[in-house]
Amino acid sequence: MRNPLTRALMALFRRGGRSLLTLLAVLCSAAALVALQGITASSADRTTQRFTDMERSSIQVSLPASFWDMTESDLLKRLDGFPQITAAGTLHVPEDASTAAVMVSPQWGASVEASVAVGTNEGLRARGASVKAGHSLPGPAAEADPYTAILGSRLARELHITMAQGDPMVTVNGVRLSVVGIVNDGEDDATLATTLVISPETARIFGMLPATRTMQVQVEQGTAQTVAARLAVALNPGNANAVYVEAPSDPATLRASLMADSRDLTAIVTAIMVAVTAFGIVNTMQMAVNERRREIGIDLALGAPRRNIALQFLSESMGLGFAGALLGLLVGAIGAGVCALAGGWRFLLPSQVLLVPAAGLVIGALAGLLPAWRASRVDPAELLRSS
Amino acid sequence: MNRPLIRMRGVSRRFPPATIAVTDASFDVFPGESVSIVGASGSGKSTLLAIIGLLDRSSGGEYLLEGLDVGSMRAGAISRMRRDMIGYVFQSFHLIDYLTVRENILHALAIKGVHGRPAHDRAMECLERVGLEDKAEQFPSTLSGGEQQRTAIARAIAARPKLLLCDEPTGNLDSRNSQTVVNMLATVIGKDTTLIIVTHDPRVADSCARHLMVSDGVVSEEG
Numbered sequence: 001m002r003n004p005l006t007r008a009l010m011a012l013f014r015r016g017g018r019s020l021l022t023l024l025a026v027l028c029s030a031a032a033l034v035a036l037q038g039i040t041a042s043s044a045d046r047t048t049q050r051f052t053d054m055e056r057s058s059i060q061v062s063l064p065a066s067f068w069d070m071t072e073s074d075l076l077k078r079l080d081g082f083p084q085i086t087a088a089g090t091l092h093v094p095e096d097a098s099t100a101a102v103m104v105s106p107q108w109g110a111s112v113e114a115s116v117a118v119g120t121n122e123g124l125r126a127r128g129a130s131v132k133a134g135h136s137l138p139g140p141a142a143e144a145d146p147y148t149a150i151l152g153s154r155l156a157r158e159l160h161i162t163m164a165q166g167d168p169m170v171t172v173n174g175v176r177l178s179v180v181g182i183v184n185d186g187e188d189d190a191t192l193a194t195t196l197v198i199s200p201e202t203a204r205i206f207g208m209l210p211a212t213r214t215m216q217v218q219v220e221q222g223t224a225q226t227v228a229a230r231l232a233v234a235l236n237p238g239n240a241n242a243v244y245v246e247a248p249s250d251p252a253t254l255r256a257s258l259m260a261d262s263r264d265l266t267a268i269v270t271a272i273m274v275a276v277t278a279f280g281i282v283n284t285m286q287m288a289v290n291e292r293r294r295e296i297g298i299d300l301a302l303g304a305p306r307r308n309i310a311l312q313f314l315s316e317s318m319g320l321g322f323a324g325a326l327l328g329l330l331v332g333a334i335g336a337g338v339c340a341l342a343g344g345w346r347f348l349l350p351s352q353v354l355l356v357p358a359a360g361l362v363i364g365a366l367a368g369l370l371p372a373w374r375a376s377r378v379d380p381a382e383l384l385r386s387s
Numbered sequence: 388m389n390r391p392l393i394r395m396r397g398v399s400r401r402f403p404p405a406t407i408a409v410t411d412a413s414f415d416v417f418p419g420e421s422v423s424i425v426g427a428s429g430s431g432k433s434t435l436l437a438i439i440g441l442l443d444r445s446s447g448g449e450y451l452l453e454g455l456d457v458g459s460m461r462a463g464a465i466s467r468m469r470r471d472m473i474g475y476v477f478q479s480f481h482l483i484d485y486l487t488v489r490e491n492i493l494h495a496l497a498i499k500g501v502h503g504r505p506a507h508d509r510a511m512e513c514l515e516r517v518g519l520e521d522k523a524e525q526f527p528s529t530l531s532g533g534e535q536q537r538t539a540i541a542r543a544i545a546a547r548p549k550l551l552l553c554d555e556p557t558g559n560l561d562s563r564n565s566q567t568v569v570n571m572l573a574t575v576i577g578k579d580t581t582l583i584i585v586t587h588d589p590r591v592a593d594s595c596a597r598h599l600m601v602s603d604g605v606v607s608e609e610g
Contacts, residue, residue, distance in 0.1 A: 298481050301442060302498045303470020305463065381443040 018290065021283050028279045032272050043265045050257055054249045058126070059217040059228050062244040063235060067213040068200060072120045075215070078235050084223040089122025090200065092214040093191055103196060104171040105159040112158045116172070117195045118203040118210055124183060126216035129192055133163040134181030137199045146202045150181040154193040172196065175206065212244075224248045274359075277321075278367040285317050285371035293378050300380035310376040314368045321364020326357040390454060391415035392550065392581050393439060398448035399604075400434050408434040412448070412606040414599060418549070421573075421582040423592035425609075426601035432585045433554055435601060439583060440552045441469045453549075470499050474543035478555035480535040482527040482542075489514065489523040492542045499546040513541035516575045533564030537571060544575055551576055553584045557591055569594050 012019045067075065072090055079085055094115045104111045121136040132153065138144035149170065151161060161168045161179055168179040177198070185192035203209045215235075219227045228247030232240040249257065289296070296309055333349055340347035393416040400409040408431045416422055426432045437443035438450065441457065450457045452468065460468070482491050492510040496502070501509065514520045517537040527535050536556060543551055553572065557565035569591055576582055586592050598609040 294481065295483055298483060299498065300466070301440075301469070301475050301481075302495050303466055303468075303473075304498045305466050381437045 018287075021286055025279065025283045028276050032276045035272055036269060039265065039268055043261060046261055047258060050249065050254055050261075054251070054254050055221075056248040057219050057221050057224055058128075059219060059224055059231065059248075060246040061215040061217060061231055061235065062246075063213040063215065064242045065209070065211055065213065067236075068204070068209050072122060072200075075235070076122065079217070079231075081234060082219075082227055082230070084220045084227050085217055086220060087122070087126040087218040088215060089120050089124070089126045090213060091117065091119030091123025091127055091197075091216045092210045092212070093117045093119075093195060094210070101173045101196070103155070103159060105161050106169055106171055106176070107165065108160040110159045112155065114152075114155050115195045116203075116208060117192065117197045118200055118208065119197055120199060123216050124197070126218045127185070127192070128218070129183050129185050131181040132184045134179070136181055137197070138180070144201075145178065146199070146205055147175070147177050148180045148202065149177040149196050149198045150183050151179055152193040152195045152197075153182055153184050154190075155196060156182045170196070172206075177202075225250050274363060277324075277360075278363050281317055281321060281364055281367035282370060284320065285313060285368050286374070288316070289313065289371050289375045289378075292375075293382065296375055296378040297380045297382050300378065306376040309378070310372040313372040313375045314365065317368025317371065318361055318364040321360040321362070321367070322357055323360075325360020325363075328360070329353060329356045332356075389417050391451075392418045392453055394449075394451040395439075396449045398438060398445045398450055400431075400438060400443065401446040407604050409438065409445075409601075409606070410604040414606060414608065416581060416583065416597075418581055419579055420597060421595040422584070422597045422599060423595035424583065424585045424599045424601060425587060425589075425592050428587065430601045431604040432587075432601045435606065436552055436554050436583065436585045440473050440475060440550075441465050471546075472549045474546065474548035474551045476536070476539050476543045476551070476553040476556045478558040480527070480532075480539045480559075482535060482538060484527060487524050487526055488519060488530070488538050488541075491527070491538060492545050495542045496545050501546065509545055510541075513545045513575075514538075516544075517541045517571055531564070532560050533567055536560060536564070536568050540568070540571060540575065544580075547577065548580065550581045550583070553582070553586075555586055556584065557586070557588055565591070 075090070076088060079088055094117065100113050101116050102111060102113050121139075124131075124136070131150065134150070137150060138148055149172070151159070151170065156162065156179075159170060161170065161182075163179075163182060170177055170179055183192060183197065198206075198208070200209065217227070217231070224247050228245050231245050232243035236243045299309060300306070333353070336349060337347050339345075393414075395415075396413045398409060398412040399407065401407050412435060424432050424435060434443065438445050441452070445458065453472070455468075457465065457468075482488075483494065486494055489507075489510050492513060493506050496506040496509060511520060511523065514523055517540055519534060519537055519541065522530060522534060522538075527538065530538065536559075540556075551572075556572070557568050560568060565588070572582065572584070573594060582595070584591060584595060592598055600607050600609050
């Protein structure tokens with residue numbers, strides 16, 4: 001006698017159609033659950049990011065390439081009229097891998113492809129970065145050695161370079177640079193950790209000056225919007241339009257962004273629920289067809305046209321969809337009201353929910369097409385064979 | 388001379404890959420005749436009945452029903468012919484469980500386009516003819532086997548079919564109920580109704596005037 005597990009496996013595989021329908025129903029529900037969990041978590045994270053962005057007290061300014069001809073001190077003088085600014089400086093950190101260079105530590109032979117940032121010590125401070133070992137980049141003085149760089153902490157580890165080594169060097173695209181320091185990035189940011197930073201003077205020698213001069217500007221809490229509104233004119237009075245200022249979101253922009261995110265989330269959740277509902281109806285109706293094959297065969301034997309059989313099952317499917325949606329509308333509205341009451345919220349129900357019963361009717365019609373067609377294909381001769 | 392209601396010439400039915408259920412069946416059945424089709428289990432009797440009753444299509448040969456070539460008919464015309472001409476009585480009764488006795492008959496009449504008062508009156512008339520008028524509001528599951536089969540007969544004759552087909556009508560009944568059903572078939576059908584009964588029971592076969600024998604798919608006439 002076969003054991004229960006073996007019998008179960010036999011039943012699963014030999015009644016493949018029915019097993020598949022049940023499996024797909026569970027799959028649909030599980031997928032919906034996982035997708036909803038992921039989507040809501042992602043949405044919550046995005047909301048957090050938006051608030052973090054609004055609370056940010058840093059501004060990023062992009063200046064035309066011609067500004068590379070201006071010294072850092074002359075550029076910073078243009079910010080003297082802003083007492084709210086706590087730190088500012090040049091630091092261009094590439095956002096993609098387009099400026100990646102091959103870096104090799106000659107002592108250890110380690111080779112890594114990494115980005116090259118161009119900036120000054122003021123820019124690093126404005127970003128909140130700090131030199132954790134060694135010292136900062138040399139200034140623009142004429143006697144300063146331009147063949148120097150500082151490494152992000154993770155890049156230094158990958159190249160096996162520490163400041164304890166005597167005269168650490170790194171080769172960038174075949175050119176040797178002295179490593180003068182290792183830097184840690186600012187809080188909540190780790191981009192610099194995998195970056196090599198060189199001064200504008202060094203970048204100019206290697207022809208690596210970026211197409212824009214990026215400034216990092218740190219301001220007092222709550223003053224970012226005020227400062228950002230005047231920065232372009234202060235830095236480039238002759239052509240403020242050539243300056244791009246990226247400031248944190250203002251409350252109005254944040255509100256609009258959050259509302260848009262909420263609408264997107266609702267749309268995605270709605271689409272998932274519609275898919276799950278539709279599949280549930282398909283599954284239910286297909287099982288109904290399977291269970292009522294005898295009844296369908298009787299009707300066909302009595303002379304019912306096949307289209308009548310199809311119409312009957314399609315009508316049942318539409319009825320299920322409509323009735324379920326109508327009841328769901330009532331239960332959902334009551335549930336939402338109860339939740340709002342319990343949470344002390346204002347109870348709101350968009351007028352679009354009145355379309356739910358109509359949507360249920362349509363979903364029932366679409367979901368019922370396949371089962372209705374299959375019902376109409378039942379062979380009435382099965383009745384005689386099953387006698 | 389009357390035109391035959393049923394004319395078969397060389398009709399066969401094959402089931403893939405290699406099963407031949409009926410081979411070269413050729414016979415005529417005239418209106419008003421009663422014919423039994425006898426044979427052992429698995430001989431092809433029910434398959435032949437399914438072809439006669441337009442529940443199945445033959446694989447070859449010619450089948451004329453009331454002079455019309457069934458083989459050239461489309462599905463819609465076949466189901467209309469089934470609806471308008473043919474009544475069935477099955478071995479397993481095949482009543483609809485969630486309908487009462489009366490509703491089972493009304494359901495059949497509705498499919499044939501009879502509704503309202505005329506349908507109700509005809510349903511009760513048929514139930515009286517089979518002796519079940521007092522069971523009209525009961526569900527099939529509460530009836531005995533014989534009563535269920537009598538309900539099935541009432542359903543089959545309700546639309547006054549020209550051709551009544553019975554597949555082992557006594558197969559699931561005891562001898563007493565079997566006799567009741569056989570007697571009932573002889574009395575309730577009209578004289579213009581052609582009756583064809585598939586059976587392996589000699590007593591049921593004897594109630595018919597003609598006998599066709601089916602053996603390994605081959606059809607022959609007895610006597």
